[in-house]
Amino acid sequence: MxxxxxxxxxxxxxxxxxxxxxxxxxxxxxxxxxxxxxxxxxxxxxxxxxxxxxxxxxxxxxxxxxxxxxxxxxxxxxxxxxxxxxxxxxxxxxxxxxxxxxxxxxxxxxxxxxxxxxxEQVESKTRGLESYFYEWVNVKSVDQQFIDRGLMLGIQMQEPHLCCFIQLKNMKQKNEDGQFIEREIFEWFQNYFQMDDVVRFGPGRFLLLKSVDRHYSDGYFRSQLGEVKKYVEMKYHTSLSIGVGKTVGTYLIAQSYKEAQKAMKVAGKSESIVFYEELLLDIMIEEVPIELRKEYLEKTIGKVKNNQELMDTLKIYLANNQSVKGTAAEMHIHINTLHYRLKQMKELTEIDPKKTEGIALFYLALKLMDRL
The missing domain is CATH 3.30.450.40 (GAF domain)
Structure with missing residues (x-):
């Protein structure tokens, strides 16, 4: 040298x-x-x-x-x-x-x-892994040359894997302190997930390729992710969001990667751990363009969205599974007052919050509001 x-x-x-x-x-x-x-x-x-x-x-x-x-x-x-x-x-x-x-x-x-x-050698290998993963998550087919490159990097492509995204909050600014913390967390991830591959995948974001072999346990993996989130948030005072794919892939992981991306998008809203398999309505909402979301909101709760009293009542009413008694008790109001507010909602929006269709429309509207 x-x-x-x-x-x-x-x-x-x-x-x-x-x-x-x-x-x-x-x-x-x-x-x-x-x-x-x-x-x-x-x-x-x-x-x-x-x-x-x-x-x-x-x-x-x-x-x-x-x-x-x-x-x-x-x-x-x-x-x-x-x-x-x-x-x-x-x-x-x-x-x-x-x-x-x-x-x-x-x-x-x-x-x-x-x-x-x-x-320098470690950094060189890390850059090599990152470059390889960027290719791998997008390919629709692999040849022997690509497989051999993976083997040289220590990646057993023939083994089943799941993709998992881990995102640190407030790591968009690449100042010196942020870089040091991110590097330290990355090294901790590598030690914690010794049997798996972890690469950096953008500012404050990491891609974990979780091995799903015969020793894999869904419950144990969930507890691992919970420990990771708790440890990082306590030590570095930053929130952590995690999105996990559903499809187990061997030579091809593009599907699991896309699922992890969508789960990560939802997890980022609540700074939580989200598994793609648990998503139903959230996945559909994420696919709806912004303009369509705004149009839907305008047609449903557009006339009451700035009325804090009615909006709070609607949210608590739906959270209590449309229980009039439960909603009134939580809001510390008389049941007649609640009936009056629900009537106002119907008159202003032309949607009845006491009917199944109205409940569905209002529930979706509140979900869309959260995304905006």
Missing amino acids: LLFPKLAGKIVNEVQMVIKEDIIVVDTKGLIIASTQQNRVGTLHKGAQLVLHTKKKLYIDEFLEKQLEGVRMGINLPILIDGRIIGVIGITGNPVEVEHYADLIRRLTELIIQETVHA
């Missing part, structure tokens, strides 16, 4: 927190690419060139300081990754004084590099 200036700068910053001496990082050409002294960046370091050649530690005393171009008294050490030298780190100072922590600094440097490489 190559030692780039950005990574070298990170090494200098990290090491500088441990020691006060000046530090340089040199690439495989002998050029200083990072230093606590900016004027040294870009200059050739003859001492580092010797280290690159010998792969051994170099003590630079007063004599060598005068003999070698661009060097200062101190110690130069090879940076080794998997036995291969990828650069040199230099610590300025009296070699006798800095020697006792020189190897520690080198080890710290190598750990920083290994950690960075690992993080």
Whole structure:
């Protein structure tokens, strides 16, 4: 691997927190690419060139300081990754004084590099998975090449799966704090759903591909999602909405994906967990264009929608299954008052809330209002 200036700068910053001496990082050409002294960046370091050649530690005393171009008294050490030298780190100072922590600094440097490489590899695999999933949820057929690509990413396409969307609220703004929280939650999801695949699918949104093997339990999965929602909302103080598809897919998951999308749309309204299989009226409503919704509302409750008293009465009346006694008790009004309000509803809308047809029309209207 190559030692780039950005990574070298990170090494200098990290090491500088441990020691006060000046530090340089040199690439495989002998050029200083990072230093606590900016004027040294870009200059050739003859001492580092010797280290690159010998792969051994170099003590630079007063004599060598005068003999070698661009060097200062101190110690130069090879940076080794998997036995291969990828650069040199230099610590300025009296070699006798800095020697006792020189190897520690080198080890710290190598750990920083290994950690960075690992993080880049993980990020690379994550991007690969995201790209693959974006393709997979839209394809209508798969060939062997596509299947093999999935296997390389660790995806067992032949296994049955369900699609599940998880959406964090207020994650549209991609500021630094939001990105950190989203990344931390994503990593927690990956650990929690170890046997499944989780990918980021837009701002604050994740797609979970839930394995539905012989050990799968619908009840257990529901309890898992409940725990996930509770944990995230308590720790990060943000609401969580979850939509789960119905169709179990093996090589093709487009249907389950579309179902999860629709369930997610409904879940987002109430910030809850919604399974597609439980949706009836909600699915139909989501398919109705906005203009048609508005037209329907205007023809049903258009003349009373701004009358808070009548609207509250209608909502409570329907919530109590049209029980006059129950509605009057909840609203703390006389039964005659309730009858008068229901009569007003009929006169103003020409729809009778006491008849089956009227109940259905008003119930659908209230559902449409919630969506708007």
